[in-house]
Amino acid sequence: MSAHSPQLRSFRDRARQIVLFEVGGLLLITPPFAWATGAPLLESSALMAVMALLAAVWNTVFNTSFDWIEGRLTGRTADRRPVRLRALHAVGFEGGLLLLTLPVIVLWTGLGWAEALVADLALAAAYVVYAFAFNLAYDRLFPIQPARRDAVHCAD
16 A cells, blocks of 8 residues: 555535535436336435435445545545546445445335336436536545645745
8 A cells, every 4th residue: 555645535525526426316316217207306305315415424424435445545636536446436436325225215105115226227327427526526626735834935
């Protein structure tokens, strides 16, 4: 393991990223989910909001850990992540989230485990594509700012 200390996103930046991601995901994914399942939009919206809360917590844990590990191994910041690693990142995030959300879908909807798994896999597939595009755009719009050095500058 490398001795690099990665420059991570600030708490404020990470919070902005999570809020934008979750709001965008709710707006994009809830209507098709309601249509596909035949569930009322209000009920689907409530379920998706609960799942978004779970996702926000998972997002914080997963992304911070992934960024830290990547930085330690490569010395690279998350906004310079190559495309293949971005794809792995998106799949890893959604796979972990699937384990958290499947029981919620079963309990909320009354679906059996197999039907809930199909619904959750469809959501995960949609979110993998969304997560890839969102995080690429976010990193371009909000690059990680280098840490400022507290150097004393002398006037000439």
